[in-house]
Amino acid sequence: MTHASAVANPVVDAVLDAIEIPENAAVVDLACGLGRPSLTLAARRSDVTVLGVDLDPAAIGHARAEARALGATNAEFAVMPLEQLTIPAASTDVIVSTFGLLQVGDPRQSLREAVRIMRLGSRFSLATYGDMRSNTLWSLAAPILAWYAPPGTAPGSRVQSFPDSTARKELLREAGFGEVEESTVDFFIRLPDFAAIWRMLSQPGMFGGIIDAFCGGTAVSVQRDLRSATEVYADAPGGEYVFPASCLILRGTLHLRDPLSPAFWNR
Numbered sequence: 705m706t707h708a709s710a711v712a713n714p715v716v717d718a719v720l721d722a723i724e725i726p727e728n729a730a731v732v733d734l735a736c737g738l739g740r741p742s743l744t745l746a747a748r749r750s751d752v753t754v755l756g757v758d759l760d761p762a763a764i765g766h767a768r769a770e771a772r773a774l775g776a777t778n779a780e781f782a783v784m785p786l787e788q789l790t791i792p793a794a795s796t797d798v799i800v801s802t803f804g805l806l807q808v809g810d811p812r813q814s815l816r817e818a819v820r821i822m823r824l825g826s827r828f829s830l831a832t833y834g835d836m837r838s839n840t841l842w843s844l845a846a847p848i849l850a851w852y853a854p855p856g857t858a859p860g861s862r863v864q865s866f867p868d869s870t871a872r873k874e875l876l877r878e879a880g881f882g883e884v885e886e887s888t889v890d891f892f893i894r895l896p897d898f899a900a901i902w903r904m905l906s907q908p909g910m911f912g913g914i915i916d917a918f919c920g921g922t923a924v925s926v927q928r929d930l931r932s933a934t935e936v937y938a939d940a941p942g943g944e945y946v947f948p949a950s951c952l953i954l955r956g957t958l959h960l961r962d963p964l965s966p967a968f969w970n971r
């Protein structure tokens with residue numbers, strides 16, 4: 705369970721600090737995984753209510769347990785696909801997402817769903833890899849996994865990115881988001897040992913399905929190659945691994961939509 709604690713914190717801070725979160729806001733964290741930024745925000749702001757949603761029941765179970773342990777009564781979690789949110793239209797004041805919206809599933813459909821649940825004037829703040837190659841760990845792992853992957857499961861097919869800024873903004877505009885401001889955050893993915901690297905790569909949001917499909921002998925070969933490729937990022941033999949990464953923060957406010965756009969009518 706390394707992802708939320710090891711990776712997300714500087715990014716979570718950047719996402720939460722990028723927008724003003726109104727008093728008593730109803731906040732939805734899309735593809736919340738183990739529960740950040742939901743839990744960070746719930747701890748900082750007792751006046752807001754946060755709903756974290758994710759497709760992975762195990763991740764949601766973990767987030768709920770952590771909320772109970774922290775006494776975060778203003779954070780709830782639910783299993784739900786981003787493409788079909790069981791959340792009422794125009795009920796949400798703030799949308800946040802770290803490496804979820806735009807990265808997983810069907811981004812066109814999930815962006816439309818995000819807009820559907822937002823009130824006019826809602827804020828959004830999303831962390832996403834503009835280009836997955838700015839995640840060193842992903843870049844090292846993807847070719848190795850592609851080499852060993854059974855046909856039809858090539859890495860990259862599970863994690864999406866939109867490196868072209870114009871295309872990215874157009875995608876958001878088509879869904880009804882309007883003006884989007886972009887900034888960049890550089891951070892480090894710190895993992896204590898190789899087992900943590902393997903666990904992270906095995907998550908559904910990374911290469912989960914592909915790694916699960918490896919039989920015993922193949923998994924051993926993949927681990928051997930990954931060990932040797934990642935060694936250079938260990939700060940000392942047997943020590944912590946530190947992978948540089950860089951992502952985008954996309955933020956804005958949902959304004960009155962263009963009545964000529966399909967997104968206006970198809971909510």
Ligand SMILES: C[S@@+](CC[C@H](N)C(=O)[O-])C[C@H]1O[C@@H](n2cnc3c(N)ncnc32)[C@H](O)[C@@H]1O
Binds near residue numbers: 708734737741804
């Ligand atoms: C890279 S993780 C990010 C998790 C979390 N936001 C964080 O930063 O720690 C991507 C998450 O998306 C979830 N996911 C993948 N496809 C999804 C979908 N179609 N609907 C909802 N969640 C999905 C995965 O279960 C995973 O938890």
